Amino acid sequence: MSAAKQAPRRTPQFALLLAIDLQMKLKRALAFRLNFAANLLISLFYSLVFSLFQFCVYAGLRGYPGWSAGEMLLFQAVLLFWTGSVDLLFGGVRDFIDLEVTHGNFDRLFVWPPQVLVSLLSRGTNVQATATVLAGAIGSGMMVARLGVHLTWSKALAFAVFFAAGLIFYLALLVVYSACTLFMVKMERLREVFDRVLFFASFPADLYAGAGKAALIVAFPLALWVYLPVQALLGRLEHFAVLSVGSSISLLALAVAFWRRQERRYVSAGG
Amino acid sequence: MRALFSREFRTVTALDGIDWRVREGQIHGLIGRNGSGKSTLLKILCGILHPTAGSARVNGVVPWADRQRYVRDIGVVFGQKSQLTWELPAVDSFYLHRSLYGVERAQFERTLQFLSDAFEAIVDRPVRSLSLGERMKCEIICALLHEPKLLFLDEPTIGLDLVAKDQVRRAIRAINDRLGTTIILTSHDLSDVTSVCDEISLLDRGTFLYQGQIHELLSVVSSRKLVRLTLREPVLSCRCDSFALVPTGEFTAELHLRADPISFQPTLQRLLSQLPVSDLSIESLQLEQVVGAIYRGELDTSHWRKAMPAA
Numbered sequence: 001m002s003a004a005k006q007a008p009r010r011t012p013q014f015a016l017l018l019a020i021d022l023q024m025k026l027k028r029a030l031a032f033r034l035n036f037a038a039n040l041l042i043s044l045f046y047s048l049v050f051s052l053f054q055f056c057v058y059a060g061l062r063g064y065p066g067w068s069a070g071e072m073l074l075f076q077a078v079l080l081f082w083t084g085s086v087d088l089l090f091g092g093v094r095d096f097i098d099l100e101v102t103h104g105n106f107d108r109l110f111v112w113p114p115q116v117l118v119s120l121l122s123r124g125t126n127v128q129a130t131a132t133v134l135a136g137a138i139g140s141g142m143m144v145a146r147l148g149v150h151l152t153w154s155k156a157l158a159f160a161v162f163f164a165a166g167l168i169f170y171l172a173l174l175v176v177y178s179a180c181t182l183f184m185v186k187m188e189r190l191r192e193v194f195d196r197v198l199f200f201a202s203f204p205a206d207l208y209a210g211a212g213k214a215a216l217i218v219a220f221p222l223a224l225w226v227y228l229p230v231q232a233l234l235g236r237l238e239h240f241a242v243l244s245v246g247s248s249i250s251l252l253a254l255a256v257a258f259w260r261r262q263e264r265r266y267v268s269a270g271g
Numbered sequence: 272m273r274a275l276f277s278r279e280f281r282t283v284t285a286l287d288g289i290d291w292r293v294r295e296g297q298i299h300g301l302i303g304r305n306g307s308g309k310s311t312l313l314k315i316l317c318g319i320l321h322p323t324a325g326s327a328r329v330n331g332v333v334p335w336a337d338r339q340r341y342v343r344d345i346g347v348v349f350g351q352k353s354q355l356t357w358e359l360p361a362v363d364s365f366y367l368h369r370s371l372y373g374v375e376r377a378q379f380e381r382t383l384q385f386l387s388d389a390f391e392a393i394v395d396r397p398v399r400s401l402s403l404g405e406r407m408k409c410e411i412i413c414a415l416l417h418e419p420k421l422l423f424l425d426e427p428t429i430g431l432d433l434v435a436k437d438q439v440r441r442a443i444r445a446i447n448d449r450l451g452t453t454i455i456l457t458s459h460d461l462s463d464v465t466s467v468c469d470e471i472s473l474l475d476r477g478t479f480l481y482q483g484q485i486h487e488l489l490s491v492v493s494s495r496k497l498v499r500l501t502l503r504e505p506v507l508s509c510r511c512d513s514f515a516l517v518p519t520g521e522f523t524a525e526l527h528l529r530a531d532p533i534s535f536q537p538t539l540q541r542l543l544s545q546l547p548v549s550d551l552s553i554e555s556l557q558l559e560q561v562v563g564a565i566y567r568g569e570l571d572t573s574h575w576r577k578a579m580p581a582a
Contacts, residue, residue, distance in 0.1 A: 020370050028358045031397065108354055110319040111347045112371050113339055119371075264321055268314055 017114065017122035018089060025127045036128070044131040047083065051076040054202065065206050071234065074143035078233075079202055079226045081136025082163075084129045086170050093124030094191065097178045101185055104269025117259055120178060121171065149233055158232035161245060166224035169248035173197070175255035179262040201225040218243045221251075285311040286322070287477040293470075295420075298447050298454040300468035300485070302461065304566060308477040309457050313423055316455075317347055330420055343372065346414030346452075350426035353406070354413050355398045361409035362394045365416055372417035379416065386412045389449070390442045404435025408442065415446065422446070424456045428463050436460075440467050461558050465489070473565060480565050492556050496535070499525045500542070501550035509546055514538075527556070527564075 029036040055076050058064050064072050097120060100106040109119045144151060177194055181187050205216045205223040217223045221244035228244060231237045286308045293299045303309045314320040316327060318334035318341050327334060332341040348354075355364040362383075369379045387394055392408040393401060401409065407427055414422060424443070428436045444467055446452050458464055464471055464485065471488060473481040481488065499519075502509060506518045516524040528535055542548065 016370065020367055024356060024359070024363065024367060027363060028356065031358045105352050107314065107317075107319050107349065108347075108352060110338065111317055111342050111345065113343055113373070114371065115339065266320070268319055 014114075014118050014122055017118065018125060021122050022088075022125045022127060025125050029127050039128045040131045043128050044135055047080055047132045047135060051080050058203075064204050067204060067206070070143065070147045071230075074140065074147060074233070075204060075226060075230050077136055077139030077143050078230050079136075080132060081140050082166065082201075082225050082229075084132030084134075084136045085163075086167070087126050087129035088133050089167070090121065090124050090170065090174055091126035091129055093121060093174055094177060094187075094194075096120070096124050097181050098187060098191075101181050101269075106266075107268050110266075116263055117175065117178075117256065121174065144233060147234075149235075151233070155233055155235060158237065159229045162224055162228040162232055162241075165221070165245040165248045166226075166229070168252050169221050169224050172248065172252040172255040175252070175259050179255070179259040182262040182266055197222070201227070203227075204230075214240070217241055218247050221247050224248060285477055286315075286325075289474075289477070289479055291472060291479065291482070293453065293455060295453050296447070296451050297469045298443065298456060298467050300464035300471040301455060301457045301474060302459070302464055302471065302562070303457075303474035307474045309474055310425065312474065313425055313455070313457065317345065317423060318342060343417065344420045346417070346419035346422040348407075348410050348414045348422070348424050348427055350407070350424075350429040353398075353410065355406070355409055357399050358397060360395045361392075361398055361401070361406075361413070364398070364409075365394065365413055368413055368416050374417050382416055382418060383412070386415055386446075389445050391438070402435070404431050404438060407431060407435070407439055411439070411442065411446075415450075415452070418450070419452065421453045421455070424454060426458055427456065428458060428460055436463070443467050461562065465558060473562065475566055488561065489558065492558050492561050494530050495556045495561070496528050496530045497525060497554045497556055497560070498528055498539070498542075499523070499552045499554070500546070500548055503547040503549045514542060514546075 029039075055072055059069060059072060064075070067075065097106070100109070109116045109123075112119050114122075149155075173194065177187070177191075180190065184190075200216070201222040205213045205227045208216060213223075217228070217238075218240065221228075223241075224244050228237065228241050231241070289308075289312070291312075301309055301312070311320065315322050316329055316334055318338035321335045329341070330344050332344075334341050354368070355361050356367075365379075365383060368374075369376070374382075383394075386392070390408040390412055392412055393405050394409060394412070398406060398409065411422075411424070411427065427443070428439055431439065440463065443454060443456070447454055447467075454467075456463065456468060468485050470483065471481070471485045472479055500516070500523065502522050502524070505521050506516070506524050514526055516526050518524045528538055543551075
């Protein structure tokens with residue numbers, strides 16, 4: 001118990017905090033095992049049904065121009081993998097900040113050594129999404145094999161880069177949402193708008209012509225979430241797609257600046 | 272509907288011209304009514320809020336300017352806000368805390384053992400199954416695991432029964448004695464303050480009404496008596512001018528008297544001889560009554576303020 005002997009302490013990294021939160025959430029989930037198992041199955045069922053439904057609708061309508069049925073299934077599998085991944089890593093962030101700010105518990109993040117934003121973004125993992133991630137990963141792997149895609153290192157790297165950039169863009173939106181919550185407190189319908197915006201990523205950017213497609217790839221790069229990673233796997237990326245990576249990083253930087261401004265103006269709840 | 276288009280804002284000065292020093296190693300009580308500015312002061316000192324003006328230095332650091340470095344040396348317990356994960360044993364939250372503060376495992380184990388013994392706490396049962404008292408002990412342990420130099424306790428005994436309160440108070444004393452941790456405690460329960468604090472600050476409407484030793488305030492308590500009178504005639508018809516009587520009913524009144532041997536007895540004799548007294552009781556003042564009198568401005572505190580330390 002002597003302070004004099006203490007070594008300088010390091011602030012934990014974001015990845016470590018995410019891992020710790022996942023571990024805690026898993027322990028919490030296992031405290032109610034039956035509920036956890038049921039939730040896993042139900043979320044897996046919903047994800048699969050939704051993906052298949054979307055596939056059937058668009059296959060019937062010839063909704064994915066220039067996409068074969070196999071490629072559409074690959075798109076749906078990567079979509080499953082994407083939604084599972086963001087849900088696994090950040091699925092609970094919006095609920096967390098909504099609840100904490102409304103009830104005045106958000107103060108506690110200010111008395112922890114990591115940056116408040118880092119603490120916030122690492123508190124929203126959702127272990128229930130594990131099944132969706134696995135299903136998406138397995139489905140994507142199967143479709144890559146069935147389509148006979150020759151998976152080279154460059155394709156895998158491009159997939160990883162666009163997928164990571166997609167996560168960065170998602171984080172940017174999440175940071176803006178969180179910053180708005182700090183001053184608005186209640187976000188109710190705006191939360192719906194956030195979800196509707198995310199929904200646009202469920203379709204290939206080819207559905208939109210010209211400026212619309214360019215906007216989805218560069219200005220507001222929703223295409224990073226599914227479309228561009230799939231195009232990377234299929235080896236048909238357009239050159240300007242690389243701009244989306246820079247765009248996502250820039251948007252995250254802007255979002256963090258906005259957050260910092262709101263953080264300084266945080267007024268806490270009473271008492 | 273008007274509120275939808277234009278809102279009226281009122282600027283409230285939560286803290287005004289305050290000057291506060293807390294010595295290292297002491298337990299300092301911060302008391303005040305609801306809305307007096309206690310929580311605002313604590314949140315500024317915890318680095319949560321940025322004040323619009325003024326400065327503060329705790330452990331040599333400006334809390335809000337260098338928050339990440341500063342919070343390594345403080346622990347905070349908000350009595351009404353939990354740091355613990357409800358479904359898991361408290362010890363799991365402690366391990367999260369260890370990671371947040373980057374505490375070495377061996378050191379963490381030693382500290383946890385020491386604190387668990389000092390608080391006689393149950394740390395291996397799910398928090399949801401703990402009593403309020405046990406939960407509060409775990410909250411305090413959690414705030415101390417990184418061995419902070421300064422601990423803020425915001426209403427740590429709120430909702431606790433007498434036994435649990437006593438346990439928490441003893442543990443606070445033990446931590447202060449054995450680790451030398453400076454503790455700032457806010458509470459609406461004045462018995463918390465009198466039982467553990469060395470010094471006390473009384474905050475009201477954003478300014479300090481009193482800062483000093485707890486025994487100075489207690490000496491006010493012992494130096495004053497509350498005399499309750501029941502009269503045979505209505506109070507308003509009696510000749511009460513020469514006494515600072517406060518009517519409490521048609522036939523009842525009370526007054527505060529200094530308990531010094533020179534004036535107390537003669538004043539009582541004068542009362543009995545000049546007024547139609549049918550019954551009389553003499554009570555010692557409670558600390559709550561003194562603090563209440565200060566809030567209401569019935570007690571002159573100007574001589575205390577002169578004695579307050581300069582910035």
